Amino acid sequence: MSDPTVTPKIVAALADYLKRDPKTIRPDLHLRDDLGLDSMAVIELLYKIEETFDLQIPDQDLVSLSTVGAVAKYVDQRLAPVKRTASDARRLPAKGKKKN
């Protein structure tokens, strides 16, 4: 994990969405089986995460985002410029072009 702020931000987003204590949200918890998020709730969570990290998460990547830790790892990889592949770069919005 290269960016230590990623996981706390994701945990904070989840805690806010689920109205529960962030301390109880561990990386190994499964979004659906442990935290009770249905597919729509996962989409809402990712919507929030996209905004927080200025990302666009393509539909194909959703299946791998099963646990809190998996989401954190995914976001971290997407944010790390060295690991970014050409196709990832296309998915990222260009800096300064974000529409408000």
Next chain:
Amino acid sequence: MSGQIVVTGLGVISPIGIGVSEFWKAALDGRSGVSAIEGFDPFPMDGYRSKVAGQIHGFAPERYLDSVQAERVDRYAQFALVAAKEALADSGLQMAKENPRRIGVIVGAGMGGMVMGEREITQLYQSQRPHRVHPNFIPVITLNSASGIVAMAHGAKGPNYTISTACSSSAHALGQAMQCIREGRADVVITVGADASITPLVFAGFCSLRALSTKYNDQPERASRPFDRSRDGFVMGEGAGALVLESSAHAKKRKARIYAEVAGYAATSEAYHMVIPREDGEEIAVTMRLAMADAGIATSQIDYINAHATSTSIGDAVEAKAIRQVFRSRADKIAVSATKSLIGHTLGAAGAIGGVATVLGIHTGQIHPTANFEEPDPACDLRGLSASVQERNVKAALLNAFGFGSNNAAVVIKRYAS
């Protein structure tokens, strides 16, 4: 009670054809009407995850409607007018000879007048000039604008209302029209389903729901693939379908051609989730059973199911599971087809266009192909699906439709026998 309720007229406007004959020819060819969206002027498609839809290209309302009528309503209501006009002409009903209070109009619409709706909202927020909001804005976006304008166009003074239950709107409209005639409140009900909301905001909304296909942006005609293993979401469509329903007594009196009988209907709620169906399929199974009970027919009599089948991963699997639950081994003998494979998901129009396809299946003995059904999905265990035309002597069929807000509809349509 008014005996049987029959279908005497059909009308369609769809991405694969304007008019029933063009639509049905393309449907039997299994031709997809899905294409790449050229862009939402003035901005391009780059920001959209999905980039394909079943659009009606080059629609010129003035070719079908009188210009004053056409100009004052939104695109979905123009579609409703075109389909209703065709269905009425097809039925041979002459309004001048009828008691207008006995002719009703029931429309199913999911989104309504979103073209003008989005434009006016955008302009107001940009210009901040409230006095420039168009005077026709409210009448156009009011969700019963189509049922109103169809009645005005034909002088139909009977029961007039709109049913809005998202994607099942016009299946409920069909069922409600049947009940309206059954209860003796009208002799004829012009039943329409219409939607035209492939607009920048609505399309973005469905993208954000992650409900749309994104894998086939470069091959639009392959994107809508109900029950296929590689399906990845639905494709938005637009259009309208219309069916003239009437009591068999009224139809016989005027020696009308009868296509089929609308024999039963059920409406239920899963009371479960705004957008997700119950995964065990139990609620859909119950809905189909109730519709068959209403029609007084047994499961052994159903030969064809026009499935809701939007091409989403979960939705198609749940519907297949429900069909299996109800029909058990007989499910393999029932022909199943998905009209959305051809035109995408036309939302509020889907039930009516599916209804037209079901009636034509009964009337012609041909079930239209399910386009892009290439590799069966083990999660959708149905043998009656085919990417080719199926020749079937259909005596009774089910039309399924399910909508956001956890609602389900099923309609039984039978071959007419006096």
